[in-house]
Amino acid sequence: MMDIATFKNDVWGREVLLGVSWDLLWVILIAAFLFVAVHALYMAARKKDRSPSADGPRVSRHSGVDRIFHWVMAGSVFVLLITGIFPIIGIEFNWLTIHWIAGIVLTVVILFHIVRALFWKQLKSMWFSGRDLKEPFDSSIKPGKYSVAQKAMHLGVTVLTLAVIASGLVLFAMIDTPWWDRTNALEESTLGWMFFLHGLSTLLLVGMICLHIYFGVRPEKLFYLRSMIKGWVSKDELEANHDASRWSPDESG
């Protein structure tokens, strides 16, 4: 049976946690692939809804600042995944410096986003309401700015990103940087927990990112990707997918 964690003997011969079992990477990738395949087949077999037009009046969905945040975060996450996972699966290169620099970029943009979301954005638009829970089961209920699936994705990415950043910052203190010398002073068991948390949250993020990309490029969701690039959706797309009474965007987009 596959393990979630790996263990080792410490210098005194006691068993301590080493980190996550990276065999889980293949489990997550296969599970994500199966989900995507089944969902794609289901959607192909389903009766097609009317495709809203991208023409006509436009409304703003994502401001320029939000789009820059999204793509900087996406870029840093991809660099972190490549530099973190490739050496583990046998593609070795000098990864550590690139990894922690990308980690700092991610941390800074996440802090920026948290502050901005708390004080300058409508935090409520990303939070769950009782009505959201009925949304998947009642096609007459349309979401506000974000669907329940988008909110769930955001919540999952938030929790996992904060976990990977928190554990990453502890591990960051264990290596040489321009600002401090490595100390290697952490207890082996504590270090093991940090590696476990870092690895597990990374693996779960891989799964979530697979789904995020899949839904981002699905034909009926492609206008969301466009809005994350260009900032706007058409009024027809808004009315077909959202409840205008719960989301009233600027029509200046």
Place this chain on the structure above:
Amino acid sequence: MASFDVMPDMQLYQPAELDDALELADRHGKQGWLLGGGQDTYGWLKDRAKNPQAMIDLNGIEALKGVRETGDGVEIGAATTLRDIIRNPLLNDQFSLLTAAAGRVASPQIRNVGTLGGNLVQDTRCWYYRRGLSCYRAGGNLCYADSPQGMNREHSLFEASRCVAVSPSDTATAMVALDATMVIQSVNGERTVSAAKFFVGPATHITQMTSLETGEILTAIRLPKKWAGKHFYFEKVADRDVWDFALVSIAVAMDLSDGAIQDSRFVCGGVAAVPYRLRGVENAARGKSLGPDSGDTLAALATKGAEPLNYNHFKMPLMENLVRRAMRG
């Protein structure tokens, strides 16, 4: 840690042809162990710190032995013993840097059976790692030698990345100084790689000392004519004069013209996970003559960028003095 007088149970293969050895190496993959002179191997196996299932003894393959003159220099079979290298007239005449380095490996008994290939690809001697602890190099997430309590007198000054182990090979420094080319074969064919790229540091390959991949065999080492018969210097400093690993060693190849250095390669052993080139010294040496003044100038550059650990600061003056001594002429 338990140590055993007997070898662990494993399958022994003694191929007589290189193709058979390559096929065996490919078939057994990570569970296979290539055996040269066995001077690195037997410690691992008796301590049960490594537990391969198959041993592929390369000593019966004649194609891996001997020193051959080629159009562009010399080719040495990887299974050639260090004793044969030390006694080879061609190498003594043209590449005495290598024979000097080989002559300082361990003891006469070990040189009688130890091979050049084995000396080059041997694993690090970090005692935490050799003890079988799950350190970074063994796939763990901690360097015991680099912890506040760690004993790191023998460890690295340069280019540590999590792991602070050093290359223990005496001949590796000479190979880098002589700009050797390593010939590597596998069932997929042959590839060559410069000595400088053959040895790899922890930033890239934390669990390996060389770029040899599973299933590959180092079959030969080629020394280019460029450095044949040039001015060489090798010196090794160790706690004991016999049967000990270098605290610091230096291998230097210089191309002198009218007493001035036209080109040079200064390589130190025992200070990094790879043979460490002193590029600052090499650049500053161009145009200089041998002598104490040049030695003092260059010595000051030898340890630039060094990051000593808790117990190995003493390696820095050792390095500087070895550069000084190499420049005495």
